[in-house]
Amino acid sequence: MAVVTQAAPAAHEADKELLISGSEAVAEALTLADLDVVTAYPIRPYDTVMQAIAKKISGGQLVAEYIVAEGEHSQFEIVKHASTVGARVFCGSSGVGWMYAMECLVVTPPLRVPMVALVGNRALDDPGAFGVEHNDALVVRDVGWLLCWIDTSQEALDTTLIAYRVAEDRRVFLPLAISADGAFLTHSQALTMVPPKAKVDQFLPRYNRGDLLLHPDNPITVAPQANEDWVIEIRRQNNEAMARAVTVIEEAYADFRRVFGRGPENPWFEEYMTDDAEVILVGMGTISLPIKVAIREMRAKGKKVGLVRLRWFRPFPTERLVAALSKAQALGIIDRDYSFGSPFGSGVVANEIRAALYNADRRPPLLSFICGLGGREVTLEDVYKATDLCYAAATSGKSDPKTHWLGVRE
Amino acid sequence: MAETTTFSNATQILEPFRGVKRVTIEEYFTSGHRTCQGCESALVMKLMVKASGPRTIVLGSTGCMYVANTTYYTTPWVVPWMHTQLGSSGSAALGTAAGLKALMRKGKMKSEPINVIAFCGDGGGADMGLGAISATLTHKEYNSLILLYDNESYANTDIQLSGMTPYGANTTFSPPGKVKRLIHTRWKKNMAGLMAAGHPECRYVATVCASYAVEMMNKVRRALTIGGPTFIHSLDPCPKGWDYDPMLSHELGELAIETGIFPLYEVEDGQVKYYGKTKAIIEGRARKPVREYLLKQGRFAHFVEEDLAYFQAKVDEMWEKWEIPAVVPFRRLDATKAALSAK
Numbered sequence: 001m002a003v004v005t006q007a008a009p010a011a012h013e014a015d016k017e018l019l020i021s022g023s024e025a026v027a028e029a030l031t032l033a034d035l036d037v038v039t040a041y042p043i044r045p046y047d048t049v050m051q052a053i054a055k056k057i058s059g060g061q062l063v064a065e066y067i068v069a070e071g072e073h074s075q076f077e078i079v080k081h082a083s084t085v086g087a088r089v090f091c092g093s094s095g096v097g098w099m100y101a102m103e104c105l106v107v108t109p110p111l112r113v114p115m116v117a118l119v120g121n122r123a124l125d126d127p128g129a130f131g132v133e134h135n136d137a138l139v140v141r142d143v144g145w146l147l148c149w150i151d152t153s154q155e156a157l158d159t160t161l162i163a164y165r166v167a168e169d170r171r172v173f174l175p176l177a178i179s180a181d182g183a184f185l186t187h188s189q190a191l192t193m194v195p196p197k198a199k200v201d202q203f204l205p206r207y208n209r210g211d212l213l214l215h216p217d218n219p220i221t222v223a224p225q226a227n228e229d230w231v232i233e234i235r236r237q238n239n240e241a242m243a244r245a246v247t248v249i250e251e252a253y254a255d256f257r258r259v260f261g262r263g264p265e266n267p268w269f270e271e272y273m274t275d276d277a278e279v280i281l282v283g284m285g286t287i288s289l290p291i292k293v294a295i296r297e298m299r300a301k302g303k304k305v306g307l308v309r310l311r312w313f314r315p316f317p318t319e320r321l322v323a324a325l326s327k328a329q330a331l332g333i334i335d336r337d338y339s340f341g342s343p344f345g346s347g348v349v350a351n352e353i354r355a356a357l358y359n360a361d362r363r364p365p366l367l368s369f370i371c372g373l374g375g376r377e378v379t380l381e382d383v384y385k386a387t388d389l390c391y392a393a394a395t396s397g398k399s400d401p402k403t404h405w406l407g408v409r410e
Numbered sequence: 411m412a413e414t415t416t417f418s419n420a421t422q423i424l425e426p427f428r429g430v431k432r433v434t435i436e437e438y439f440t441s442g443h444r445t446c447q448g449c450e451s452a453l454v455m456k457l458m459v460k461a462s463g464p465r466t467i468v469l470g471s472t473g474c475m476y477v478a479n480t481t482y483y484t485t486p487w488v489v490p491w492m493h494t495q496l497g498s499s500g501s502a503a504l505g506t507a508a509g510l511k512a513l514m515r516k517g518k519m520k521s522e523p524i525n526v527i528a529f530c531g532d533g534g535g536a537d538m539g540l541g542a543i544s545a546t547l548t549h550k551e552y553n554s555l556i557l558l559y560d561n562e563s564y565a566n567t568d569i570q571l572s573g574m575t576p577y578g579a580n581t582t583f584s585p586p587g588k589v590k591r592l593i594h595t596r597w598k599k600n601m602a603g604l605m606a607a608g609h610p611e612c613r614y615v616a617t618v619c620a621s622y623a624v625e626m627m628n629k630v631r632r633a634l635t636i637g638g639p640t641f642i643h644s645l646d647p648c649p650k651g652w653d654y655d656p657m658l659s660h661e662l663g664e665l666a667i668e669t670g671i672f673p674l675y676e677v678e679d680g681q682v683k684y685y686g687k688t689k690a691i692i693e694g695r696a697r698k699p700v701r702e703y704l705l706k707q708g709r710f711a712h713f714v715e716e717d718l719a720y721f722q723a724k725v726d727e728m729w730e731k732w733e734i735p736a737v738v739p740f741r742r743l744d745a746t747k748a749a750l751s752a753k
Contacts, residue, residue, distance in 0.1 A: 036512040037505070063413050063516055065508040070545035074501040077494065077542070081469065081505030084492060086519060087512050103495055206518070214490045214506070216465045216524060221485035223493035225477050 015193040022185035025153040025192050026118055026178070027052035029160035030062070032200040036087035037065045039075040043097035044130050045182035046120025050092070072097045076104035076115075083113045084214045084222065088164065088207045091115060094182060095122030098136045108175045109144025109238055111223060112212065114167035115175040116160065120186045121285070121336075123374045131375015132181040134284065134337040138313075138348050144238045146176040146245060147314040149284040151270075153192040156180060158256065158263055159311075161204055165252045168207045171244045181336075183375060184286040195260055203259045246315050268317035270309040271324060273299065277306030279390040280328040284310045284349060287336055287371075287378055294383035305387055310349065318356045325353070326362045330394035332386045334369045334378075334406075344368060345403045365393035371406040382406040417515040421553050422465065422523045424631035430624050438464060442486035443479040448656025450646040450663065451475055451531075451559045453620045458527065458557055459489055461627035462634055466525040469494045469502035471539065473531035474566040475559060499530035500542030503554035503639070511552060525634050526554040532574035533564045536599050543641070547609035550638040555630065558601060558641070561648035569651045573599050576671075577724070578717050579709040581651075586712035597724060602643040603737050606677040614640040616676035621663030622686055629676060636678070645672045653708025662706060670697040670725050673736035682737055692735060700725055 020028065026049050030038070040050035056062040065082070069075035072093050079089035093101060098119055108115055119137040123129040137147060146167065150159050159178055167176040180186050214222060226234070253267040264270065272292055274280055281291055288309045295305045308324055310317075325331055335347020343351055350368035357363050369386050372378040385406060393400060427433045438459035445452040455475055459466060468491045470476050476493055479486065494502035507526045513519035530539050535558040543556055563581050564570040571581040571594050580586055584593035606615040614636045618626040626644070633640035647662040649655070654662065666672040667687050674685040684692050691697055700722045704710040713721075733740040 034516075036516065036518070037508050039505075065512045067504065067508060067549070069501070070541050073497065074504075074542045074545060077498040077501035078505035078508065081492070081494065081502045082509030082512070085467070085506055085509035085513070087509035089509075104498075107495060214467055214492055216467065216490060219488060219490045221480060221487050221491045224480045224482040224485050225493075226482040230482055 013196040013198050015195050018192055018194055019189050020153055020192050021048065021187055021189045022150070022153050022156040022180045023048035023118070023120070023187070024052045025156040026160050027056055028192075028194050029157045030090055031056045032195065032197055033088065033161060033164050033204055035062060035064045035090050037067070037079055037082035038090045039067045039069045039078045041069045041072050041075045041093070041097065043072075043094050044120070045122060045186040046092045046094040046118055048186055049118050049120075053090075072101035073104055076101040076108070079115055080104060080108055080111065080113050083115055084111070084209070084212070086207065086209045086213055086215070088168070089115050090117070092118035092120070094120040095136050096125045099124065099139070102139070105140050105145070106143050110234055112173035112241070113175055114164075114173050114207070116163045116167055117175065117177045119177050119179045120182045121179050122182045129374045130182065132184060132285070132336060133373050133375075134179065134335070134348075137177055137179040138337055140177065141314055141348070144174055144242060145314060146172075146174055146242075147179065148176070148312045149179045149310065150185065151286055151288050151309060152185070153190040156185065157192055157194065158260070161200060162252050162256055164207070165204050166245060166248050169248045170208070170210060172241055172248050173212075174238070174241055174245065179285065181286040193262070199259055203256060242315050249312065249315075266320070268310070268312045268320050269324070270311065272307040272309065274306030274308060274324065276304050278304045278329045278394060279332060279387055280306045280308055280325055281332045281334060281383070281386065281390075282308045282310060282325070282349065282353065283334040283336070284313070285336065287334060290378045290380060291334070291383050294380045294387070297380065298384070298387060303387065303391070316352060316356065321353070322356055322360045326357065326360045326364060328364050330390040331364050331366045332369060332390040333366065334371050334386060336372045338370055338373065344401045347403070350403070365397060365399040367393055367400055368403040369406050370403060376407055379407060413515050414517040414521070417521045419511065419551065419553070420523050421635055421637040422463070422525060424461070424463070424635045426628040426631055427624055433624065433627065434460065434463075436460070436464070438466070438488040439486050440488060442481070442484040444481065444484075445474065445478045446650050446656070448649040448659045450620050450648065450659045451561055452479060454557075454559050454626070454644050454646055455479065455529070457620060457623055457627050458529070458630055461630035462525045462527060464489060465522065466527060467492075467506055469499065469506060469526070469528040471499040471502065471528065471530040471534040472496040473534050474561070475529060475531065477566045494528065496534045497538035497542060499528040499535060499539050499556055500544070500546035503528035503556055504546045504549055504552055507552035507554045523553070527557060528554065529557045529559060531565070532558065532560040532562060533572040536560070536601050537573045543605070544608065547605060547612040547639045547641060550611045552639060553637050555633045555640045555642065557630070558643045559646050560601070560643060561646045561651055563648070563651045565648050565651040574601070577721060578713060580712060581709070591712055591714070592717065600739060602641070602675075603739070605641045607738055611638065612641060613638050614676065614678050616642050617672065617674055618642055618644045619663040619667060619672065619674065620644065620646065621660045622674070625674070625685055632676070632678070651709070653711075654706055658706065662703065665698065665703040665706070668698045669700045669703045670729055670736065671700060671703060675737060677737070682734055688736070691729070697725075697729065
């Protein structure tokens with residue numbers, strides 16, 4: 001059922017403005033959401049959120065079970081089980097830590113557990129590296145996790161509240177991972193509006209496990225063994241839940257705007273100077289900052305360039321994205337990830353967009369770029385180079401199928 | 411949300427059954443499972459929830475007692491039951507207990523003691539899940555029981571050896587051949603001793619065997635009553651994996667104890683207490699030779715005298731050399747040797 005919120009908040013309940021990092025902003029949201037069970041395990045850079053929650057608990061702002069697990073596998077299993085008895089849970093990881101939990105990540109969607117997790121995006125080993133890459137979160141793109149990417153501390157706080165509203169909606173009941181670029185967002189402070197609890201209570205109802213609650217008063221058997229006789233139906237139910245999430249996400253953002261008076265009209269992606277854009281660049285996460293600066297510089301020189309910053313990757317906003325992108329004369333998709341051996345050797349986002357455009361009436365030339373791996377800085381020069389190649393493609397009207405690696409030593 | 415003042419984290423008080431005639435008649439594990447004839451692990455499941463009663467949540471990690479035991483549309487579980495991953499019995503117990511505790515102490519759920527039991531096989535518990543079980547046994551504020559049903563192989567997947575498979579046994583990963591008679595030459599882990607010795611704040615560790623059903627149920631009841639995380643290791647003869655006539659399951663359980671291969675004991679707040687025929691051995695009764703147990707099972711049919719002698723010597727060590735016989739394999743330094751080495 002849709003959640004209908006009550007009257008608008010009273011005027012005296014003002015937001016607080018705090019200078020906090022992306023991780024700290026998530027911890028503020030978790031406190032407001034009255035989290036019940038959280039599990040921590042150290043790995044940089046996501047673990048700053050667990051440090052921030054620990055302070056909330058020791059400081060008395062939050063009452064929750066705070067469990068330090070002995071590895072990511074247990075970390076995710078513990079909250080999975082806590083969620084089945086009705087607790088609101090939070091977890092998270094980065095890079096190979098997320099991969100260590102992989103078995104638990106794949107069982108959570110079919111169990112319909114609305115866990116919310118923070119992925120502080122980090123390069124996968126080897127070599128050991130702390131910098132951002134998006135491959136960690138992207139590995140669960142096919143198995144039923146809702147996936148979104150955030151860009152600022154404010155978006156971190158707001159998206160965390162929205163995440164519980166969406167994941168815990170009975171129409172969805174799927175886990176949700178919020179991706180935050182390691183260091184660039186997890187550790188970078190910005191002024192952030194923190195709403196009062198009363199407003200949050202209007203927006204976010206209590207988690208209700210309903211008929212799936214594991215309790216002696218509701219003696220169900222969860223996940224008994226099934227084979228070819230039932231598994232395909234279970235998979236289709238997952239797929240239907242993912243499809244229903246589209247409506248639930250749109251409702252949640254609309255309600256968020258009504259209650260808090262901020263937030264985007266379009267939940268799915270941010271459009272920056274795309275109205276008259278000849279070339280549209282596409283990326284996810286904090287890569288938006290150098291791209292936006294470069295766009296302003298290029299526009300001063302007469303080049304009409306815009307940015308689409310994708311927020312939601314699962315469910316993938318196919319129709320809206322196609323409508324926004326197909327009007328351009330050329331597209332440049334900048335992946336902060338890789339997919340070795342994929343079509344054209346492109347990154348994951350580029351190939352998703354290629355697939356989304358396949359049935360479009362108008363398909364602009366599309367160029368694929370891989371940039372900023374391992375946390376390497378994405379420079380203005382990188383963006384200029386990508387844009388120049390896009391303009392050349394716009395002139396010729398042809399897509400160059402080659403994937404361009406930017407900012408790499410040759 | 412603030413904490414409520416009424417939540418106490420208390421456990422259910424489950425008094426021991428005084429004899430088989432006093433055991434409650436209600437069953438919480440009934441028809442619907444499809445385990446093998448003579449399966450002792452299925453009996454362990456039945457006795458485990460009979461002992462715990464209806465206000466119980468059971469978590470089952472992957473293994474026979476999941477795949478063969480809990481099938482969609484034919485669940486045998488009357489109490490709420492949930493699958494957990496192969497190595498996750500510890501995490502399942504901890505997460506379930508933590509979720510209940512959080513909701514009760516914050517007033518979001520009616521406060522009452524609910525038993526949380528997670529079970530695992532020897533592969534899931536002593537191999538893959540050891541780390542998670544160990545972690546759970548250090549979380550003393552969460553009440554749960556982890557029960558390891560040990561049929562001494564990965565019996566669900568075709569009888570492959572685990573860290574709990576006895577020395578020399580024939581499994582599909584250790585088939586005896588013409589050149590190598592014994593493929594598996596590791597000695598079995600001492601799981602209950604390991605759990606008791608390694609987790610000073612775990613208040614209750616016990617070993618059980620379903621051949622002694624009332625004692626087994628009473629140990630489950632004690633583990634749930636005492637509170638905090640607790641651990642029980644059950645030895646379960648397995649006709650398919652051990653290769654014997656299913657009618658002999660109980661008898662083999664008895665022989666495992668009478669030969670001294672598997673001791674029955676509990677460690678409560680650090681105090682070791684022996685039970686039944688294990689207690690008799692401690693008090694001086696002779697152990698039966700291990701060959702009486704081993705040669706009743708096809709998995710040891712390739713054993714020659716040398717193998718039987720090695721096995722017997724290792725079991726003798728448990729009783730004659732270990733500081734706490736059959737429980738803790740430490741040996742105290744001989745006083746004279748200690749004095750010499752001090753010079």
